Amino acid sequence: MTNPSIAIATPSYADDLERCRLLCASIDRFVSGHTMHYLLVEDRDLPLFASLAGPRRQVLPESALLPRWLSSWPDPLSLGRRRVWTGPGALARGIPPLRGWHAQQLRKLALPLKSHEDIVLFADSDMIFLRPFDVTSLSTADGVRLYRKPGGITQEMERHRGWCEVASRLLGLPQPAFPSADYINNLVSWRRDNIVAMMARIEQVTGRDWVSAIAANRQFSEYMIYGYFVEGVxxxxxxxxxxxxxxxxxxxxxxxxxxxxxxxxxxxxxxxPGQVAVGVQSFTGVPLARLRALAEAEPGR
Structure with a gap:
């Protein structure tokens, strides 16, 4: 692939707005070589994130990526504090009510089908770039970098094992053997042409549209599905x-x-060595002010 175009994509939501703002500022300061940074958000969060848009940053609502029959609703079991992704169309397709992390994965899978860049690099909204990073370094004469940790998933890792089994089933592959390679990490890069081929494979194997086929599984991993496709298929x-x-x-x-x-x-x-960013999971509760202070402090001072 000669001189590929590269996009950065970040799924986010209202509670992570200020963390996402910090990420965006760090991308503007340290990251180069990308054509666009996409923020993938729920429709109702679009006004909150609108101020982050710019010449190389676009805020995409979920409705631009996913079918209308899958949308978010207040979760009555939490008195509306949380959201569930469901609807009559989803239930009719045998899709159980989904949570936000499911929706974020589906947005990521959908983006390359809607955008035109050759490569998509995913950067979570709880990340901060700290060193210069040229994303064009991801593409070399040998292809595009794919995070792959050999033997990273073992038989004892029940949840991960389930993700591997779902990926294999969706792609028509034999049951996975363990230990299995792990493809889950931060700053994972995908090729758009592979996503197009992967979705066609899933629809051929399952006889369903790709959203229905994947979302019908209560537990799935977008990175494992992609990794199993590009290596196993x-x-x-x-x-x-x-x-x-x-x-x-x-x-x-x-x-x-x-x-x-x-x-x-x-x-x-x-x-x-070679690390350019830090990620602190938002559920750990580290205050934003502390993250900003650590990011902006000069080493040794």
Missing amino acids: RGLAEAGHWPDAHEPCKVFWFDEDVADLEGLRSFEEVLG
Whole structure:
């Protein structure tokens, strides 16, 4: 692929607005080589995120990506504090009520079918870039980088094992063997042509439109489906990917990880070689002011 166009995509929602604003500012400061940054949001959140739009940033509502029969509603079981994605059309298709994390995955899967860029790089809204990063480095003469950790999913990882089994079933592959490669990470890059071929494969195997086929599974992983397709169906070389287990984003996933932030003066203190960003999961409860201070502090001061 010669001089491919590259987009960055970020699914987000109202509660992560200020974190997303911090991400956008860090992209504007440190990231180059992309043609567009897409923010993928629920329709009702569109006015909240509108101020983040710009010449190279577009806010896309969910209705521009997903079918009308799948939409969000207040969840009566939480007295409206949470949302569920459902509707008569979804229920008629045998799709159980979905949560926000399901909808975000479906938005990510849909984006390459709606956008025109050759490559999409996903950056979660709880990430912050801290070092210069040219996204064109993802594409080389050998293809496009694909995060792949050999043997990263073992038999004991029940939830992950389920994701592998769903991916295999959707793609018409044999039951997966474990340990299996892991394709889940931050800053994962996909090729648009593979997504187009993957959706055609899913629809051929299942006899359903791809949204219905995937959403009918209560648990699924967009990254595992893509990884299983490009390696198990097409083969990495034919799919135009080269595998890489390096993690360019340092992620703090759990409360025990966040404890490591207490003595830091700057995020630079925890970045390893080749790492350009940090991610602190929003459910860990680290205050936004603390994240901004660590991101903006000069190393050693």
